[in-house]
Amino acid sequence: MNCPHAEAAQAGRNTGVITIDPMVQDLDGETVRLRDAGVLARIDLLGVPAWTVTRHAEARQLLVDPRLVKDIDAWGLWQSGVVTRAWPLIGMIDAGRSMFTVDGSEHRRLRTKTSQALTPRRLEAIRPDIEKFTQELLDALDAAQGEDGVVDLKAVFAQPLPMKVVGMLMGVDESQHAMLTRQYKAFFSMLTPQEERLALLAELDVFYTDLVREKTARPTDDLTSALILAEEGGEPLTEEEVVGNLKAMVAAGHETTIGLVLNAVRALLAHPDQLRKVLDGEIGWDAVIEETLRWDTPTTHLLMRFATEDIAVGDEVIRKGEGVVISYRAIGRDFEQHGPDADAFDITRPTRNRHMTFGHGPHICPGAALSRVEAGIALPALFARYPGLRLAVPDEEITRLPVMTQNDMAAFPVLLG
Ligand code: STR
Numbered sequence: 001m002n003c004p005h006a007e008a009a010q011a012g013r014n015t016g017v018i019t020i021d022p023m024v025q026d027l028d029g030e031t032v033r034l035r036d037a038g039v040l041a042r043i044d045l046l047g048v049p050a051w052t053v054t055r056h057a058e059a060r061q062l063l064v065d066p067r068l069v070k071d072i073d074a075w076g077l078w079q080s081g082v083v084t085r086a087w088p089l090i091g092m093i094d095a096g097r098s099m100f101t102v103d104g105s106e107h108r109r110l111r112t113k114t115s116q117a118l119t120p121r122r123l124e125a126i127r128p129d130i131e132k133f134t135q136e137l138l139d140a141l142d143a144a145q146g147e148d149g150v151v152d153l154k155a156v157f158a159q160p161l162p163m164k165v166v167g168m169l170m171g172v173d174e175s176q177h178a179m180l181t182r183q184y185k186a187f188f189s190m191l192t193p194q195e196e197r198l199a200l201l202a203e204l205d206v207f208y209t210d211l212v213r214e215k216t217a218r219p220t221d222d223l224t225s226a227l228i229l230a231e232e233g234g235e236p237l238t239e240e241e242v243v244g245n246l247k248a249m250v251a252a253g254h255e256t257t258i259g260l261v262l263n264a265v266r267a268l269l270a271h272p273d274q275l276r277k278v279l280d281g282e283i284g285w286d287a288v289i290e291e292t293l294r295w296d297t298p299t300t301h302l303l304m305r306f307a308t309e310d311i312a313v314g315d316e317v318i319r320k321g322e323g324v325v326i327s328y329r330a331i332g333r334d335f336e337q338h339g340p341d342a343d344a345f346d347i348t349r350p351t352r353n354r355h356m357t358f359g360h361g362p363h364i365c366p367g368a369a370l371s372r373v374e375a376g377i378a379l380p381a382l383f384a385r386y387p388g389l390r391l392a393v394p395d396e397e398i399t400r401l402p403v404m405t406q407n408d409m410a411a412f413p414v415l416l417g
Contacts, residue, residue, distance in 0.1 A: 016037070016042070017042045017043065017044050017049070018030070018033055018034055018037055018041055018042070018043050018044070019043070019044040020043055020044065020045055020301065020404055021404075022046060022088075022190040022402055022404055023190070023402045024400040024401070024402055024403065024404070027300065027329070027400060027407065031300075031327075031329045031330050031333060032333070032343075034052065034054045034327050034329075034330040035054050035055070035330040035333055035334065035335075037054065038054070038314070038316075039053070039054065039055045039058045039313060039314045039316070040052070040053060040054070040058070040313050040314065040316045040318070041054050041327075043325065045089055045303075045325075045404065046087065046088055046089060046404075048077065048082075048083055048087060048089075048323075049077075049323075050304065050322070050323040050324065050325050051316075051318055051322060051323065051324045051325065052301065052324070052325040052326070052327045052330075053313075053324065053325070053326050053327065053331070054327050054330040054331060054334075055330075055331060055334050055336065055337075056331050056334040056336065056337035056356055057334075057336065057337070058313055058314070059326055059331050059356060059360070060356060060360050062305075062311075062313070062324065062326075063326070063359060063360040063361040063363070064360065064361040064362075065311065066103070066104075067307060067308050067309045067311050068305040068306065068307055068308075068311070068324060069103050069305060069306055069308055070100070070101050070102065070103055070305060070306075070363070071101065071102070071103070071306065072093050072094050072101070072306070074306035074307075074308055074321065075093075075304075075306045075321060075323055076306075076320075076321030076322065077321075077323070079321070085198060086194055087194075088190060088192075088194050088197065089303060089404065089405070091187060091197060091198075091201055092303040092304070092405060093303055093304050095244070095247065095248070096205075096240065096243065096244040096247065097110075097238075097240050097241055097244045098110060098241065098244025098245045098247065098248045099111040099114065099244075099245055099248060099363075099366070100244070100248045100252075100363075101244070103362070107362060107363075108362075109235060109237075110237065110241055110244075110245060111366060112230075113223075113226055113227055113230040113237075114223065114227070114245060114249065114366050115366040117169070117223050117226065118366055118367055118369055118370050119369065120369045120373075123369055123370055123373050126165070126168070126169070127373065127377070129165075129168060130161075130165055130373065130374060130377050131377055131381070133160075133161055133164045133165065134161060134377050134378050134381045134382075135381070137156065137157045137160055137161055138157070138381060138382065138385045138386075140156055140157070140160075141153070141156050141157055141386075141416060142416065144156045145416060148392075149392075149415050149416070150392040150413050150414070150415060151413070151414060151415075151416065152411045152412060152413055152414075153262065153265065153412040153413075153414045154258065154262055154409060154411050154412040155411065157261075157378075157382070158257075158258045158261040158262045158265075158378075158412070159181060159258050160177070160181075161257070161261070161374065161378055162253055162254050162256075162257035162258055162261075162371075162374060163177045163180065163181060163254050164177065165253070165257075165370070165374055166249060166250055166253030166254055167180075167250075168222075169222060169223050169249070169253070169370075170222055170223050170224050170246055170249055170250060170253075171211070171215060171220055171222030171223070171224045171225065172211065172250065176207070180250060180254065181254070183200050183203070183204055184251060184254060184255060185401075186200055187200060187201065187251075188255065188401070188403040188405070188406060188408065189401060189402055189403060190402040190403065190404060191402050204247065205243070205247075208243045208246050208247055208250075209239070209243050211224065211246070212224065212228065212239055212242050212243050212246065213239075215228055216228050216239075223249070224242065224246055227242045227245055227246070228242055249367070252365075252367060253367055253370070255298075255406055255408075256298040256299060256367075256371065256406070257298070257371045257374050257375065258298075258408075259296075259297075259298030259299075259406065259407050259408060259409075260289070260292060260293065260298050260371055260374075260375050261374070261375055261378050261379065262409055262412050263292050263296040263298065263407065264288055264289060264292040264375065264379055265379070265382070265389075265412070265414075266296075266391075266395070266398070266409075266412070267288075267291075267292055267295065267296060267345045268288065268383075269389070269390060269391055269395075270345070270395055271345055274288075274345070274346075274347050275383075277347070278347070278383075279383060279387065283347055283348065285375075285376055285379055285380050286372075286376065287347040287348070287352060288347050288379065289372060289375050289376060289379070290352045290353050290355065291345060291346065291347045291349060291352040292345075293332075293355055293357040293358075294332040294338065294349075294351075294352060294355035294357060295332060295333075295344075295345045296329075296332075296345075296407060297328040297329045297331075297332050297357045297407060298357075298406065298407055299328050299329075299357070299405065299406060299407070300327065300328065300329045300404075300405060300406060300407050301325050301326070301327050301328070301329075301404065301405050302325065302326040302327075302328060302359070302405070303323075303325055303405060304323045304324060304325055305323070305324045305326075306321065306322070306323055306324070307319065307320050307321065307322050307324065308320065326359070328356070328357055328359075329407065331355075331356055331357075332355050332356075332357060337351065337354065338351045338354075338355075339351065386416045386417055387417070388415075388416070388417020389414055389415070389416060389417055390414065390415050390417060391412075391413070391414055391415075392413040392414055392415050393413055398410075398411075398412065399411075
């Protein structure tokens with residue numbers, strides 16, 4: 001081949017800078033460009049340069065590399081004042097002290113209680129609640145059909161379900177769920193002016209701080225109260241740390257599972273032969289869930305880690321102080337990990353469980369088992385109640401929200417059949 005770009009791409013070397021599109025107009029094209037740009041790609045995030053890791057094996061190494069840290073103070077562009085709170089993605093990084101932003105032994109201290117509460121065994125206790133929420137929302141779907149029979153599966157089913165579950169776990173009252181949904185939608189959208197985003201983050205901080213104070217005065221049977229009462233190694237979490245963990249749990253628990261459920265439905269409706277196999281019991285829902293996680297990751301880009309020393313990766317060097325993103329969507333499509341047909345959705349794929357969509361290493365998603373339980377209840381229940389479920393518009397007409405880090409559909413109009 002006489003094309004330098006293709007040769008470099010084949011050698012796993014990075015070529016140009018890839019601008020991540022805030023409007024998300026061509027997510028599949030962008031994913032392929034990132035993967036083909038090399039193991040490490042140079043990206044531009046609204047004018048801010050960063051590296052991104054696009055391949056499975058190297059991401060796996062970097063995610064356990066202690067030279068990469070979450071602490072924003074290790075970022076050169078932040079130290080020098082080039083990046084400030086005026087940058088629209090700052091809320092993804094400068095999110096307060098929590099298990100999401102701290103490393104090392106302090107990280108273990110911040111995270112132990114939460115991960116213990118979310119083990120598969122502990123989750124069995126809330127399975128009946130998730131089943132009940134699911135049945136209620138399936139009824140709501142029926143009631144929400146318009147005159148033309150169309151209903152938005154996102155707004156009526158996929159979005160409220162994870163909010164109900166994480167709300168119950170953390171002790172956030174139902175009356176607040178609509179407010180939180182609205183605030184997070186605005187938080188993630190790149191159409192929200194930055195002053196508005198900073199204002200809503202401040203409002204959320206007040207809301208969560210009030211909630212933590214209330215639970216401190218009157219502890220109940222939820223994870224927020226458990227975090228307040230916890231003493232990890234004799235060292236209780238501070239109010240700021242409990243608030244930080246609560247914020248992270250609600251934001252992550254709410255946002256990502258919506259994507260998992262909708263992406264699975266979308267993939268199955270687009271591959272009716274595979275849906276048939278599942279409905280006939282030839283292959284399990286777990287296969288659908290894992291292949292969806294690999295192929296159409298809820299999180300497209302995870303921001304961000306910072307190099308505390310120079311780190312060589314293949315032919316490139318991440319310099320001390322530079323920022324590193326993990327591009328999970330590209331990683332799920334890695335040819336070396338998943339074979340030459342990595343771009344195809346195939347629930348019978350032998351590597352379907354060998355994805356890295358929940359991350360790896362100390363920060364691996366503590367809610368992974370919860371999201372599998374939620375999707376494992378929601379998907380079969382949905383197709384059992386509505387076996388004739390189909391899209392109300394051609395698949396190409398489904399649009400994505402202008403969200404740079406998540407894989408987020410604007411709506412998912414269906415006919416219940
Ligand atoms: C949103 C803003 C906030 O208050 C706290 C957090 C911390 C956890 C983050 C969350 C953020 C954004 C969405 C994330 C989540 C962890 C997992 C989730 C990044 C910054 C994913 O998309 C995987």
